[in-house]
Amino acid sequence: MALVSPSLAAEVRASSDFDASACLNCGTCTATCPMGLDPLPRRLFRYVLLGLEDKIRESVETVFSCLLCRMCEASCPAEVPIAENVRSLRRYLNRAAFGLREAFGEAGEGFMSTEGGRGDVASDRPHRRAPGGQS
Amino acid sequence: MSLPIGPTVGLLADNLRFRGSVLPIPPVAATRWAHGLGLPHGGETVLYTGSMYQLVPYIASMGRFQERLAGSRLARYAGLGRAANRVVSVSSLIARPGAGGGAAYDRNLRNIARLLGLAGLRPGYLYGEELYSGALVHDLGVDGVFAAHARRVHDLFVRRGVRRVITVDPHTTYMLAVVYPRLVSGYDLRVESYLEVLAQAGLEPRRRLTEEVALHDSCLYARSLGLTGEPRRLLGRAGLTVREPEFAGRFTWCCGGPIEALYPKKALEGARTRVDQLRRAAARVVTMCPICLVNLRRAAPDDLAVTDISDYLAEAYAEKTCATEACTREDNAGEEQHDG
Numbered sequence: 001m002a003l004v005s006p007s008l009a010a011e012v013r014a015s016s017d018f019d020a021s022a023c024l025n026c027g028t029c030t031a032t033c034p035m036g037l038d039p040l041p042r043r044l045f046r047y048v049l050l051g052l053e054d055k056i057r058e059s060v061e062t063v064f065s066c067l068l069c070r071m072c073e074a075s076c077p078a079e080v081p082i083a084e085n086v087r088s089l090r091r092y093l094n095r096a097a098f099g100l101r102e103a104f105g106e107a108g109e110g111f112m113s114t115e116g117g118r119g120d121v122a123s124d125r126p127h128r129r130a131p132g133g134q135s
Numbered sequence: 136m137s138l139p140i141g142p143t144v145g146l147l148a149d150n151l152r153f154r155g156s157v158l159p160i161p162p163v164a165a166t167r168w169a170h171g172l173g174l175p176h177g178g179e180t181v182l183y184t185g186s187m188y189q190l191v192p193y194i195a196s197m198g199r200f201q202e203r204l205a206g207s208r209l210a211r212y213a214g215l216g217r218a219a220n221r222v223v224s225v226s227s228l229i230a231r232p233g234a235g236g237g238a239a240y241d242r243n244l245r246n247i248a249r250l251l252g253l254a255g256l257r258p259g260y261l262y263g264e265e266l267y268s269g270a271l272v273h274d275l276g277v278d279g280v281f282a283a284h285a286r287r288v289h290d291l292f293v294r295r296g297v298r299r300v301i302t303v304d305p306h307t308t309y310m311l312a313v314v315y316p317r318l319v320s321g322y323d324l325r326v327e328s329y330l331e332v333l334a335q336a337g338l339e340p341r342r343r344l345t346e347e348v349a350l351h352d353s354c355l356y357a358r359s360l361g362l363t364g365e366p367r368r369l370l371g372r373a374g375l376t377v378r379e380p381e382f383a384g385r386f387t388w389c390c391g392g393p394i395e396a397l398y399p400k401k402a403l404e405g406a407r408t409r410v411d412q413l414r415r416a417a418a419r420v421v422t423m424c425p426i427c428l429v430n431l432r433r434a435a436p437d438d439l440a441v442t443d444i445s446d447y448l449a450e451a452y453a454e455k456t457c458a459t460e461a462c463t464r465e466d467n468a469g470e471e472q473h474d475g
Binding site: 034091 | 145152273275279280358386389405408
């Protein structure tokens with residue numbers, strides 16, 4: 001039997017950088033992962049959505065073995081931000097499992113929630129161009 | 136077997152918070168590459184190393200220690216090590232490259248500065264003020280520490296009047312171009328990789344190279360920054376034949392380096408897999424990230440040369456050779472053995 005923590009999903013999703021709602025559970029991330037992670041990203045995210053805190057705590061090695069290489073994201077048909085989701089789980093585990101209070105910002109939240117939420121490469125492109133649109 | 140995750144993550148975060156880098160290195164080791172180049176101190180445009188190449192010999196030294204620690208009883212005292220590290224820099228005592236360690240990586244940075252000069256740029260450098268980007272602490276999910284550090288780096292740019300940053304590695308580029316803008320108010324910097332700058336400059340090679348090389352794309356450059364064409368254009372124009380390995384470009388295969396700090400053995404297994412893919416393409420491998428460089432070298436057999444792209448570019452476009460730099464491209468492949 002698994003214990004359900006109603007606060008888990010809310011806590012992990014407190015910042016806008018965790019989003020697994022689009023996951024189709026298709027297994028493409030499984031097939032493409034260079035590390036052959038187990039439990040695989042889709043299952044980890046399901047644990048969060050269901051509030052299965054014990055399962056997340058048991059998955060420390062998987063969460064921290066992820067390369068954040070985004071190979072899975074490059075193939076994901078639902079464009080789930082898998083690497084950022086895994087990073088959110090690391091942040092959660094750093095505090096919940098290892099007692100690292102500094103995992104979160106001073107206000108207690110992930111930093112993404114403080115400055116406009118998760119961005120993507122396209123939206124960040126202006127920072128790679130010259131002022132005035134040159135280059 | 137892995138290292139104890141909590142204390143290891145905590146130690147790395149403590150180092151960033153209190154010492155400005157995940158692995159503190161002596162200031163002279165961070166800046167000696169620039170000696171004699173006459174780079175101005177600061178300015179609107181700076182070459183920003185983020186200490187990544189300078190960290191490579193220290194990372195290699197730390198990695199060897201971690202491999203031994205991961206399989207020993209000492210690992211259970213990692214929490215104590217973290218506590219002690221807050222008072223005395225334990226990691227500085229552990230990560231100590233041997234005499235001469237880092238000379239080849241200094242050359243990589245000197246190559247880049249010279250190439251930018253040929254492209255008509257004379258960027259400044261922040262010397263001892265320069266800070267590591269915090270990339271590893273970001274990736275490990277210690278956001279409180281990382282966010283404070285990012286603001287510290289940004290404050291430095293503002294204080295020094297920097298408007299344009301030319302980076303030398305994918306991790307620093309990703310942090311400065313993609314992550315920092317999300318969390319630092321008023322962030323207004325133009326961030327480019329030196330590979331983009333050189334590709335746009337239209338440099339003509341002074342010496343034509345004729346070898347076949349397998350190109351290892353960095354995950355961050357290829358998938359997060361869309362930088363895949365520039366290195367191919369630069370190498371191709373230099374005369375090199377670029378052989379694509381299985382998994383290339385946007386679908387490149389990771390070198391294993393990102394988990395080196397926690398799972399050194401898994402990182403090495405990942406690097407071996409990638410090395411097998413690369414050696415099937417060519418007997419010489421070109422990297423464009425210092426983390427990829429150190430990890431693939433560790434896994435590469437003796438007959439596979441793994442070389443930073445800046446060495447090839449300097450040889451082709453700046454005619455910098457072994458004679459002028461007192462070593463060969465391949466010589467730095469042996470540096471790992473001298474570090475410990």
